Amino acid sequence: KETYFGRVAKKTLEIKKETAYQKIANDFAKNIGFISIFVVLAVIIINLLKPNYSNFQELIIFAIVLAVAIVPEFLPTMTVLTLSLAGNKLAKRGLVIKRLSSIEDLGAIEILCTDKTGTITTNELKLKKIIAHNEEEFIKYFLADYYFTQEITPYEKAIIDSQIYTDRIELDKNDIFNSIYKNFEFIEYFEFDPVQRIKKMIVKENNEEIEIIKGAPENVLIYLYPSTNLEMQQINVDENQQNGSIVNYWLNIFENEDKNGFRTLALGIKKQRERRFLGIASFFDPLKETAYPAIQLAKSLNLEIKILTGDSLNVAKRTALELGLIDEKEKVILGEEIRNLPEDEARKIIKETKVFARVLPEDKLKIIEILQKDKFVGFLGEGINDAPALKIANVALAVDTASDVVKQEADIILKEKDLKTIVEGIYEGRKVLENIGKYIKHTMSDNFGNLTSVAVLTSILPFVPMTPLQVLLTNFLTDIPLIAFAGDNVKIKEVKKPLKMSSKHLILLLLILGIIAGLVNIFAYLIVRKEPKEIIQTFIFFITTMTGLIVSFLIRTKDWFIFSKPAKAFTLSSVLGIILTIIFVFLSPFKEIFSFASLNLKLIFYSLILILIFILGTEIVKKIFYNKFPDVI
Incomplete structure (x- = not known):
């Protein structure tokens, strides 16, 4: 426990973490649950307080069905499908997801x-340049340990792969080393010393023993010239070099290369009566x-x-x-x-x-x-x-x-x-959050609209606004396009910042959108309030279902919906939902099964007006909300 690795293990075991999506989703579910229970209880109490109310069986069934309809039952399916599609895309790009919820967290990364x-x-070094009086001699001694040990380092590989090497060594590569080292005899090899920061090899060249030293420039210089006396033997390369010591000259070169971010290796040799610093090779690791x-x-x-x-x-x-x-x-x-x-x-x-x-x-x-x-x-x-x-x-x-x-x-x-x-994985993760958010916004705003209108209408009507079967049908029809959200298009500007699934702000948006939908349903009732019960229920069902289908187009983008381009699957499924709604309301035998009455042209015209009002109201509120809270999902 007191060792370094023991401390690492201890810290690892102590740490626990919770995913962002799980925490927010749990908070959101709790809040939705409380609101739903409150409204359902309110509907029951309001009806029970009405004088002479006796249809308790219908009320209980309606309340249960309403509670079921409020729950976003497709959310788990939608989430898993969206994550699975994204996981498949990421796998093709080389990202293996150990748990699906990681994709959502990936999208939350800031x-x-x-x-x-x-x-x-x-991670493949490239040779920048060799700074030496004799490049060919430098290369010969630099690659000697590779020839004799047959172990190549990234530095040797960089020189072999470089143009400098190709230019200097003109023989066929298969014969290069045998030709260069035919007069060499291997004596001894010393592994890299991390303290001295050098490695050494002793060979004989034409029967003369030579010690080859390779390593960090300052350490090779110290090894070759341990004396602190700066009046050392000069290598006559140019006049500038003659003005200073070998050590200072090469240290200046090394410091300049290091300052510019290049890695350097120095090379020197020691013979019985001679020691020479052969030069410095400068390397870099290029960008991908x-x-x-x-x-x-x-x-x-x-x-x-x-x-x-x-x-x-x-x-x-x-x-x-x-x-x-x-x-x-x-x-x-x-x-x-x-x-x-x-x-x-x-x-x-x-x-x-x-x-x-x-x-x-x-x-x-x-x-x-x-x-x-x-x-x-x-x-x-x-x-x-x-x-x-x-x-x-x-x-x-x-x-x-x-x-x-x-x-x-x-x-x-x-x-x-x-x-x-x-980074592409993070982009994909943000798209996942955006598409899951579309489902949540659609289903919950639609459900809040139903709750709002039902709560108000039950206090006015002597009967429930829709039959339990009609509630289940509208819930089914409005959910048809939602699964297509899993593969919907997402503009990059809609995920240009990490999305925040703020439970507080999201519920605020859903309440406002729900109130708009609820007001439209109440207006629908006011239009048909003098009509028979079956027409009132049919008209409210038709408006509720059509607005529920159309809202999916509105909330799928933070921009004006006419400027967005939904995925084909989403468009087709939405159109299918609209067609099925018309079939159920206007064609037999479905009318009889779901207790629908015939709607005349006047009511159809009014329904179009109400739908237009709903579209305008929702779009305006949406734009105002996202201008104030642009990062909320």
């Missing part, structure tokens, strides 16, 4: 914390082709990207600048700068910083803990030390090549590390 290597860059488009998509989604890398400050800054994530004025913060800071000070720095370098696992945990106090955070981890940060993150992402411990903590597994894949 900040994505990711590493750099392999996600943003290719998908990295820049990923950042542009993230910007269009107002998704904040933060890089958490173990690389040096300069390497991290070069990548972020090349990517367009930061500008020259923005700082890159080292992990040690925030490690021991008080939370208030660290919070300000963490919120403002986009790139963190030389971060340790505990730094990642601290960064995510602080960010999650204000935002919804996704984190991409890979090493076993990332387990605590993965567990606490709202959405934990891991690569398929990660350890089992890491993958166990992850919500989503990436088949291949790629920033664009993650």
Whole structure:
């Protein structure tokens, strides 16, 4: 428990998290439940208080049917279908979803914390240049350990794949090494020493023993020239070099390369009577082709990207600048700068910083803990030390090549590390939330409308506004287009910010839309109030069902509905619902089954006027609401 790994395991076991969607959905369901129970009880009480009311059986059946109709019974089906379609799309893009609800949480991400290597860059080093008096000699000694050990590092591979190597070595590649090293004899190889930061190999060339030293430039220089005396042997390359010591000359080159964000390896040799610093090779890890488009998509989604890398400050800054994530004025913060800071000070720095370098696992945990106090955070981890940060993150992402411990903590597994894949997944997740929100807004605004009108009309009428069978039928017909919401079109501007399923704001919108629908139903009653019971019930049913079908077109977009383009499946299912409504109301034998009366042309004309009023009222209220609360789902 006192070891580093013990502390990591302890932190991992202590952390628990709840998904955003589950919490909001539970709150929303509770609020809807309370309102529904209240209204149903009110309907029963109002009817029971009427003088001489005796049809208790019809009232109880009607109340039960009304309670059933209020419940958004297709929501679980709609949610699973929407998530399944999205999960299938994401799987094709290389995202494996461990639990379907992760897709909803993916869409809620406001900040994505990711590493750099392999996600943003290719993780394949490329040679920038070799700085040496004799490049061919440099390459010969640089690749010697690869020839004799047959173990290639990314640095050797970068040189072999480079144009410099191809230009200098003109022989066929199959014969290159045998030709170069035919006069070499292997003696001994020393693995990389993390303290000295060098590795060595001893060979004989033409029977002369040579020690080849490769490693960090400053450490190779110290190994070759341990004396602090700057009056050292000069390598006559040019006049500028002769003006200073070998050490200062090469340190300046190294510092310049490091300052510009390039990785460097130095090479030197020691013979019995000679020691020479042969030069420096400068490398870089290029951006993936998908990295820049990923950042542009993230910007269009107002998704904040933060890089958490173990690389040096300069390497991290070069990548972020090349990517367009930061500008020259923005700082890159080292992990040690925030490690021991008080939370208030660290919070300000963490919120403002986009790139963190030389971060340790505990730094990642601290960064995510602080960010999650204000935002919804996704984190991409890979090493076993990332387990605590993965567990606490709202959405934990891991690569398929990660350890089992890491993958166990992850919500989503990436088949291949790629920033664009993650950002596209977040976009898909936001579309999922938007489409589920469409269903909730439709079914609940329609249900609230029914509740409002029924509550009012039951206090006026000596009978129920619709028969129990008619209530079930309108509920069925208005639900026909709703499943098609699962694959509906979503404009990118509608998900340009993380959507917030605010229970408070959503209920406010549904109440307002429900009141509009309820008022239209009340106006419908006023038009036919002097007609027989069957005509009143038929007319109210027709208006309720038609507005319930039409509202699906209105609430599926935050824009004016005439400027939006629904999916074909949604349009067809809505038209089907309208056709079926007309068939049930106007054609036998359905009229008799559902106790419908014939509606004359005058009532049909009035119904069109009421539907138009409903459309205008709903559109105006919707626009006002979303102008004030643009981020609410």
